[in-house]
Amino acid sequence: MLELQQLAKRHGEVPVFREVSLRLEAGEFLALVGDSGVGKSTLLHAVAGLEPVDAGRLWLDGEELGGLDEAGWARLRRERLGFVFQAFHVLPQLTVAENIGLPLELLGQAADRIRARVAEMLEATGLDGLGERLPAQLSGGQLQRVAIARALVHRPRLLLADEPTGNLDPGTAARILDLLDAARRREGTAVLLVTHAEAAAARADRVLRLHPDGLRPGRDG
Template identity: 55%
Template sequence: MRPETPFAPTAPAVRTAPAVLTARGLAKSVPTAAGQRRQLFAHVDLDLHAGDVAAITGESGVGKSTLLNLLAGLDQPDAGNVTIGGQALSGLNEAATTAIRCRHIGFVFQAFHVLPHLDLARNVALPLVLAGAAQGPALEAARAMLDQVGLAGRGSDHPAVLSGGELQRVAIARALVHRPPLVLADEPTGNLDPDTARRILDLLLASAQQAGSAVLIVTHSEAVAQAAGRALSLSASGLAPRAPGALGA
């Protein structure tokens, strides 16, 4: 098995502004086949500021992707609260939560979630269109973002003709096209070979830095965790600084 190529570590940001994301006391459980509840995690506290790059690792099944969904307002915690851009998510209806998500969050999914029936430009333009932008300017911004991620002139292509690395570039372009203050990435290099993974992570971090975004990455990759300015481990009792080499399964 090829060893992972280390990425250049990201320097911690200088914090001069309020947190982009604040989470306090998050807890989540899931139902079991026996009709009971299994606690995934509790007591999760987290602050992210503009320019921060943090990675979350942990054992399989501890709920890393679930935590990202809670932070994005895609799921509800059993306890605790999330604040994004100064706005608490608790108590908001779905329309208000969606509006905050459209303005403040870019999400990079592990399985890309690129829509097969739309060309690349329209895929990337979706966050702008959902936020109310006119189609013409949204498509123009999407094509410029595709240029930035190395897919210049590919806006009219469809996802079926792209490689895995190219699809992840599209996913990154879509997450960043509206210059969100917060980028959440779920295993963004998990489906890629090591060389492609390195290029994709470099691209994600460079593009997010250019936009001034905070970045939170869930990963099983030691190289990705080492590249973050802060590496955290999720367990049943919450988030804690990760010991070197302690990735989990």
């Protein structure tokens, strides 16, 4: 469902990565590991069209994405991608429930359907009772769960997640990984997850390590 061929990225004159090729099937869970600064976050942003690449081609569900303009990328993100950013990007002026329901609002879904699905996501992420709070009234781990609920609420084809269990205690982290498992089993969501956490990588179907000259199999250097 996702294919990357020979992606390369530079920041100005400084190369980040090159020759990054990858195939991800529907429902597959791929963990992406690698040293700090090697470009894992940059690669996720590139797959979501949030950062241009310097070379290479990308396909999602057979559609080549290279030709998309900004509006096309925005529509693709809205309809088919979920993204958990390292810095959460939860909107401070919206309540927890409004944050989680936002992708459905943007897709024009009816208010009662949104309410029901948001309640389901609050429960699934262990945030019941916190829907009316503002993000400033949450802990770091709770905020992270809001970001995950928002990324999955519209049942995306592909979830891109940057360290989604980074701030969580082991029990909550396991619960979030269960949620990702459920999304891929029930909805066929493919998961591309950047992580330093052994426990998260251990749950993946495959682990790939990013090097400056491409991806290689394996958990170790």
